[in-house]
Amino acid sequence: MATFQIEGGHQLKGEIRPQGAKNEALQILCAVLMTDEKVYIDNIPNIRDVNKLIEILSNLGVKIQKLGQGSFSFKSDALYLDYLESEKFKEEGSSLRGSIMIVGALLGRFGKGYIPRPGGDKIGRRRLDTHFGGFIKLGAKFRYNKEERFYGVEAPNGLKGVDMLLEEASVTGTANILMAAVLAKGKTSIYNAACEPYIQQLCKMLNSMGAKIKGIGSNLLHIEGVEKLSGCKHTVLPDMIEIGSWIGLAAMTKSELTIKDVSWKDLGIIPETFRKLGITVEKVGDDIHIPEHKSGYEVTSFIDGSIMNISDAPWPGFTPDLLSIILVVATQARGSVLIHQKMFESRLFFVDKLIDMGAKIILCDPHRATVIGHDFESQLKATTMSSPDIRAGISLLIAALSAKGVSTIHNIEQIDRGYEDIDGRLRAIGAKITRFD
Ligand SMILES: CC(=O)N[C@H]1[C@@H](OP(=O)(O)OP(=O)(O)OC[C@H]2O[C@@H](n3ccc(=O)[nH]c3=O)[C@H](O)[C@@H]2O)O[C@H](CO)[C@@H](O)[C@@H]1O
Ligand SMILES: C=C(OP(=O)(O)O)C(=O)O
Numbered sequence: 001m002a003t004f005q006i007e008g009g010h011q012l013k014g015e016i017r018p019q020g021a022k023n024e025a026l027q028i029l030c031a032v033l034m035t036d037e038k039v040y041i042d043n044i045p046n047i048r049d050v051n052k053l054i055e056i057l058s059n060l061g062v063k064i065q066k067l068g069q070g071s072f073s074f075k076s077d078a079l080y081l082d083y084l085e086s087e088k089f090k091e092e093g094s095s096l097r098g099s100i101m102i103v104g105a106l107l108g109r110f111g112k113g114y115i116p117r118p119g120g121d122k123i124g125r126r127r128l129d130t131h132f133g134g135f136i137k138l139g140a141k142f143r144y145n146k147e148e149r150f151y152g153v154e155a156p157n158g159l160k161g162v163d164m165l166l167e168e169a170s171v172t173g174t175a176n177i178l179m180a181a182v183l184a185k186g187k188t189s190i191y192n193a194a195c196e197p198y199i200q201q202l203c204k205m206l207n208s209m210g211a212k213i214k215g216i217g218s219n220l221l222h223i224e225g226v227e228k229l230s231g232c233k234h235t236v237l238p239d240m241i242e243i244g245s246w247i248g249l250a251a252m253t254k255s256e257l258t259i260k261d262v263s264w265k266d267l268g269i270i271p272e273t274f275r276k277l278g279i280t281v282e283k284v285g286d287d288i289h290i291p292e293h294k295s296g297y298e299v300t301s302f303i304d305g306s307i308m309n310i311s312d313a314p315w316p317g318f319t320p321d322l323l324s325i326i327l328v329v330a331t332q333a334r335g336s337v338l339i340h341q342k343m344f345e346s347r348l349f350f351v352d353k354l355i356d357m358g359a360k361i362i363l364c365d366p367h368r369a370t371v372i373g374h375d376f377e378s379q380l381k382a383t384t385m386s387s388p389d390i391r392a393g394i395s396l397l398i399a400a401l402s403a404k405g406v407s408t409i410h411n412i413e414q415i416d417r418g419y420e421d422i423d424g425r426l427r428a429i430g431a432k433i434t435r436f437d
Contacts, residue, residue, distance in 0.1 A: 002412050004423060007432035008382055008403035011292075012255035014429035018243050018262060019045040019420040020070060020236035024198035026098025027175045028205060028234055029053050032062065032074035033105040034179060035209055037231030039074045044236060046070070048417045049096045056092050056099060059083050081106070084114040090150065095119045096417075097172065100131065104176035107140060107153050108183035117149040121389040121414075124344035130170040134177035137164045138184050161186030161225050169194040169219060169314040175202055182211035184225040193221045196315035197266040201237060208232040238263050241321045242419060243288065244270050245394050248325040250290035251279045251297055252332055252402045254376075257429065259288040268316050273326065276300050276308060277333050296376050299335030311340035320344060321391055327351065328395040331359040331380065332402065333373035340368050350392035353385045357399055382407040387414040394419060401431055 020043035029050070032039045044050060046069075054072075058064055060083050063075040083089050084106075093099045097120025103113035113135075120126065132142050132153065139160045140153040161184045166173065174194040179202075181188040193199070195217055203216040209232045212224040243262050250257040251274070264271075264286055271281040271288070278297035282289040299308050312320035320343045327339045331354060341347050345366045355361055357380040360372040382405030387393030393415040400407035409415075412435070415422055423433045 001410055003436045004397065004409045004412050005434045005436065006397065006400040006407045006409070008401050008405060008407060009379065010253070010401075010430060010432055012250070012253055012257065012426075012429040012431055015258045015260055016246050016425065016429065017260045018238035018246070019047070021045070021198060021239040022047055022049060022241070022418045023098070023171070024201050024236050025050050026053055027101055027172075027198060027202045028236060029057060030098070030101035030105045030175070031179060031202060031205055032057065033060070033076050033079070033102060034109050034183070035229040035231055036077035037075070039231050040067075040071070040233040041074070042071045042233075042235040044070045044072055045239065045420045047420050048413065049098055052092065052096050053098050056089070056102070059088065059092065081110060081112070090116045090148065093118065097121070097126070100128065100172055101176050101179065103131070103151070103153060104135070104179035107135060107155060108159065108180040111156050111158060112152070112154045114150065114152045117151070123347040123389050128173075130166050130168055130173035131176045133167065134164060134173065134190070135180060137162050138177070138180055138188070140180075159184035161188040161223070163189045164191065166190065166192040168192070171196060171199065174199055178202065178206070178213070178221065178223065181223045182206050182213065182226065183229070186225055188223040188225065190221045190223070191219065193219050194314060195219050196319075197237060197240070197268075201234075205232060205234045208234070237266055240267055240270055241319065241391070243267065244274070244322040245325055245398070245419075247274050247279065247281060247288065247290055248329040249398045249401065251277070251293055252329050252398050254293050255290075255429075256292040257290045258284070259290075261286050262288050269318050270322065273310060273318050273322070274329075276310060277326065277329055277337065279329070296332065296334055299330070299333045299337050299373065301335075308335070308337040309340060310337060312342050320347070323347070324350065324391040324395040325398065327369060327371060328354060328399050330371040330373055331361065331399070332376050334375040336370060336372045338368060338370050342367060347389070347392070350388050350396065353383070353396055354380070354399055356383050356385075357381050357403055359399075379404040381405060384408040384410075386410040387412055390414050390418045397422070401426070401433075
């Protein structure tokens with residue numbers, strides 16, 4: 001278990017370039033399985049989850065070439081599908097969430113796909129019903145081995161297009177069903193589809209490979225099945241969750257930061273949500289500039305004067321992955337805010353650690369926490385903690401960077417799952433952080 005030691009209370013300054021998006025890269029990497037031609041991808045982040053998925057692809061027989069930093073080519077012309085039934089795959093496939101999307105890609109192309117119960121953050125129930133319900137509607141036979149928690153879908157005679165209404169707008173579920181449907185016979189429609197920028201990117205990539213997807217960006221996708229896909233070139237967007245993390249870090253440490261080339265058009269409601277906490281988020285070309293918040297930041301209130309409430313919702317609502325960061329930033333705001341994590345039921349428990357550090361938070365129930373901001377009148381105190389999940393981990397890191405004294409964070413592998421060279425990049429803007437492996 002690796003550890004960070006952080007000397008908090010220092011102001012940071014400089015420019016940050018966001019990494020490629022973790023959750024887009026995981027979708028895009030699965031899509032390389034859908035053609036026997038070469039696929040070139042740029043801006044792939046060098047993070048644990050993505051590297052694990054690349055390893056799974058390599059074990060499946062994908063020929064992978066690293067062409068430069070973040071640039072790779074993939075050729076899936078001779079796959080070892082037997083690997084899918086090996087013990088090795090049962091171990092590797094269950095180590096991250098993103099691996100689930102190889103099922104749709106393989107089912108579409110080869111008529112079969114298998115996966116052990118995928119990993120990812122332990123932040124609540126993470127059901128796969130939407131995924132498998134969609135495959136079954138496309139004509140696949142489903143089997144589940146309860147003992148081994150191993151899922152399988154098979155369609156030896158191919159998939160058949162169908163109209164479907166998803167039970168929930170699942171992000172990886174939509175990506176999975178979409179990949180299967182583009183190679184099904186006939187027309188499919190997916191209503192209540194997730195429509196976040198990363199799904200849009202997947203649709204654009206598949207279309208550039210020869211797929212016929214319409215309705216991109218909406219919650220109703222129309223797909224006309226094709227027989228075969230070809231190679232393509234694709235560039236992964238900057239990571240909006242990382243961008244939000246830098247905004248939160250800048251405000252909390254009263255630092256001036258410029259976040260370069262953020263792709264504003266794909267940030268949706270994210271900048272506006274940080275503004276609700278009183279944070280100045282300036283648009284400078286395609287960069288975000290956060291000025292030094294010398295006199296803190298004040299939570300806005302609703303028109304009727306009622307207390308501010310920030311909650312998550314499927315896109316274009318506010319992403320659940322940034323709520324932990326919003327929560328930590330609220331601990332130093334002027335005013336109070338109710339954080340409502342609607343999607344995941346175990347994601348707010350990390351507030352105990354913030355309370356230990358002196359933050360004023362009432363955990364109302366597993367989904368809601370009220371934060372009463374300190375307005376910088378009292379600094380958080382350094383402590384020793386362990387990172388329970390990726391976003392709680394980065395939030396605790398932000399808290400530690402703003403706190404008085406030296407903090408220790410254990411289990412930083414959680415942070416490394418989604419943040420590339422986080423300590424190196426923090427040191428480059430003036431943070432005092434050391435990694436112990
Ligand atoms: C690898 C990856 O891409 N992971 C992301 C993906 O996970 P993932 O695709 O696993 O998450 P889902 O979109 O399936 O659902 C997340 C949770 O929200 C609930 N839910 C979902 C949709 C809905 O309309 N109502 C509802 O309550 C689900 O029951 C589930 O508990 O999307 C999540 C939601 O943005 C993000 O937190 C994860 O970072
Ligand atoms: C929940 C997350 O990731 P995963 O779905 O990979 O666990 C996240 O990125 O915040």
